[in-house]
Amino acid sequence: MASFPSFLHLSALALLTFSSLPCAKSYRNVSLGSSLTTSDPNTYWLSPSGEFAFGFRPLETDSSSFLLAVWFEKIESKTVAWYPRPYKPVTAGSSVELTTDGQLLLKDRSGSSLWDPGVSNAAYAALLDTGNFILAGANGSPRWESFQDPADTMLPSQVLEMDNKLLSRLTDTDYSEGRFELSMQSDGNLVLYAVAVPSSFQYDAYWSSVGNGTRLFFNQSGIVYLARKNNTNINITTAKMSSLEDFYQRATLDFDGVFRQYIYPKNGSGNGAWTADKWNMVDLKPTDICSSGPFQLGSGICGFNSYCTTSENSSVVCECPPQYSFLDPSRRYKGCKPEFPTQSCDADESEAASLYGFRTLVDVDWPLSDYEEYSPISEDQCREECLTDCFCALAVFHADSGTCWKKKIPLSNGKKASDVNRRGFLKVRIDSTSQPFSSTGEEKGKRTWILLGSSLLGVSLCVLMIAILLVTYWSFVGNKRLHKGQPPSSLPTLSLRWDEEATLDMRRVDRFVRVALWCIQEEPSMRPTMHKVAQMLDGTVAVPIPPDPSSYISSLLE
């Protein structure tokens, strides 16, 4: 027994020596009347081992906002294991207090309550070595535990009881309500759902473990299992290691919808397969989230118009198809938008045929966005049907059965996987195909000059042709008028003929000007071919209204 106090003493000394943080009080229970404020984020309440801390953490995204949290104190990344739900941003000047009448209150600067666990008459609070923050009654039994009010993470020894759930965060650094939940349902099933933000509306389940479960355990041996009524267990995730004393552990419903179990070597050095100073994933559910679903409602695992793939380290990657870009690159789950004006339903079919084309997608599909199906049909017919249909954003063709599905925007449940076994034809503006531009101003400038140079060459040919045509046309018209020999207003019949001809002439001039404008598009791929120019001039094909030629250049120079 004699060694125990001296051990404590030594540890406290070590802590004081190696850190300037005011931790001296950390080994005691948190007594009534204690408080923490955001103005002093270096003060927090520690667990006896010093491995966990409770207090305010400045947000990575906004250092003037804070998160009330329990975190792994001894690791560099200070990974957050718990925070109160529902999430509310905590601004500077907020405080958390264990009041003299035994209530834990999170209050903002003005004193209004942001969160409280709904317990009064606690005798003290304590952060246990397991990472469980408790409010205890006078007899020492817990009246409230953070373990029973979890956020997105479970720690060893934590139990998820029936009717309780983990809820993912929105992004890695945004702790607000996310898009996925792991629910220990009262029917005994453990289920992963996508949820509609903002609300708790559940979309379809994308993974489940069914069969008379009672609760979800994370035990000290590194196994997360579902305990069943008949005293048998179903392993959900396991660390598959005999000794875990040298590792920190957690199991988190990550913001991408995957429930992952992680370990982190406590030693500074790595250990065999495990990387030092990093959470190493040891198991996950579901193993292939992109193949789960499809969801009847909502966008699926990734956002609308994007598709889901998994990287080698099993993280979910949401990608945009060609000529689509992220609505918000820092929040990819919001989905993708077309980078081109989508097909107008006012334009005629030949116009669509000239302005739109397809990018072929292999092994990518968006199940459930269909509105039309043809079978049997050839691949060429499938493309043609989509091209001339202004509602069609994508045609998917299954060669074996000769089936063609037309799909509309927004596309949902997108996934890329080798077992998709279909060809997708994504409708894009072919005449606005532009390469991705480097964002550095210098390169942009260079590119602009190269473009301008090459444009001028190509343009001059086209313009020359139109100029010749115009001159020829006007001289022809002039000759015709000369032969009429009379001022147009002198006779009513003649005047009528003149108006008709004038209108016709004006239409032709309009056509010439439009073609000329198409010819001087800065982006070479937008300029029509000589053959097309000839067709446009003689009226065989319609001439769409050309885009403003200066907008392209100005977008480059921005």
Ligand SMILES: *[C@@H]1O[C@H](CO)[C@@H](O)[C@H](O)[C@H]1NC(C)=O
């Ligand atoms: C915390 O307080 C309780 C009740 O007063 C007491 O039983 C326990 O020993 C205290 N723990 C520590 C570490 O001081």
Ligand SMILES: *[C@@H]1O[C@H](CO)[C@@H](O)[C@H](O)[C@H]1NC(C)=O
């Ligand atoms: C649950 O247990 C009951 C009997 O206790 C059994 O009839 C039923 O099939 C079980 N359900 C599942 C999903 O295993």
Ligand SMILES: *[C@@H]1O[C@H](CO)[C@@H](O)[C@H](O)[C@H]1NC(C)=O
């Ligand atoms: C326990 O229950 C599950 C499902 O409810 C069943 O599949 C399993 O066979 C049962 N095991 C025993 C030992 O009764």
Ligand SMILES: *[C@@H]1O[C@H](CO)[C@@H](O)[C@H](O)[C@H]1NC(C)=O
């Ligand atoms: C943890 O759970 C597994 C599987 O149920 C069991 O084999 C093991 O003994 C448990 N370990 C502890 C420390 O409870």
Ligand SMILES: *[C@@H]1O[C@H](CO)[C@@H](O)[C@H](O)[C@H]1NC(C)=O
């Ligand atoms: C769960 O995992 C543990 C450790 O790997 C293993 O001993 C046990 O047999 C597993 N239980 C089941 C039901 O698979």
Ligand SMILES: *[C@@H]1O[C@H](CO)[C@@H](O)[C@H](O)[C@H]1NC(C)=O
């Ligand atoms: C950590 O270090 C201790 C002593 O330095 C050693 O005994 C232990 O095996 C190490 N653990 C790991 C996981 O490397």
Ligand SMILES: *[C@@H]1O[C@H](CO)[C@@H](O)[C@H](O)[C@H]1NC(C)=O
């Ligand atoms: C997994 O890989 C992706 C890219 O392939 C990377 O962005 C991400 O940081 C990696 N995650 C981990 C935990 O290593």
